[in-house]
Amino acid sequence: MAASPSALRRAGNEEFRRGQYGPAAALYSQALALLEAAGEAAAEERSVLLANRAACHLKDGACSLCVADCTSALGLVPFGIKPLLRRAAAYEALERYSLAYVDYKTVLQVDCSIQAAHDGVNRMTKALLEKDGVNWRQKLPPIPTVPVSAQTRWSAPSAGDPGATASPAAAPGHTAGSTERAQTLKEEGNELVKKGNHKKAAEKYSESLKLNPECATYTNRALCYLSLKQYKEAVEDCTEALRLDPKNVKALYRRAQALKELKDYKSSIADVKSLLKIEPKNTAALRLLQELKRA
Secondary structure (H helix, E strand, C coil), X not given: CCCCHHHHHHHHHHHHHCCCHHHHHHHHHHHHHHHHHHHHHHHHHHHHHHHHHHHHHHHCCCXXXXXXXXXXHHHHCCCCHXXXXXXXXXXXXXXXXXXHHHHHHHHHHHXXXXXXXXXXXXXXXXXXXXXXXXXXXXXXXXXXCCCHHHHXXXXXXXXXXXXXXXXXXXXXXXXXXXXXXXXXXXXXXXXXXXXXXXXXXXXXXXXXXXXXXXXXXXXHHXXXXXXXXXXXHHHHHHHHHHHHCCCCHHHHHHHHHHHHHCCCHHHHHHHHHHHHHHCCCCHHHHHHHHHHHHC
């Protein structure tokens, strides 16, 4: 008996969790093909599958395909948070900053608690200011007005909706419950850091990251690894954080610190200089740059 669309979707989610993005996308495509005949009756399910396949494209760096799938998903179910966030991330990677800005701002109309959207707006504002100068807002495309019905519909997280801190490429199988649990574990890690227990804190962050791979959790665990003198692990975590947020100041600074300890001074200096382009007056970074030049 042929697999059902829901079974194919579950199989795709499992492949995604294992990092097999190509096979996951193929399974979502099979499910979509089965649902085509159902038309409007399956609009919501098709929208979810398209958003999931978009996440695969985003992970694989196929940003134009990600944009196409997200746009199709939004055509079926307007103002969905996941397709909006993933399309924004793809536009950002393609350096189409004004379109990314519009999508991030639209997400915040739907749910103002989504931290990934706040971070995206901040990054796009800086990028557009650099690119177009003080009049950058005049060149923006119109930002759609989200109807109250869509705000109500999406404000209460249901299974599969990202929580306040979900990353744009969060695994399609994430649920609101797992995101909340990830946040709790992260906060427990933060408390352990305050007590100086970096080893236990790193374990909490690791558990949190399994449920929700979030930029801030990676930089927090990197801080623990620095304290534990696990410099290679710190570099890996900061690199992962920068993949999620290319202008993350903490990730750049902590990776620079770790690279310095590994005596990779050239790469460390490059990270500090990237940081100073974002925050030219960052005193800690300026101090580290002086130390690196002496080294």
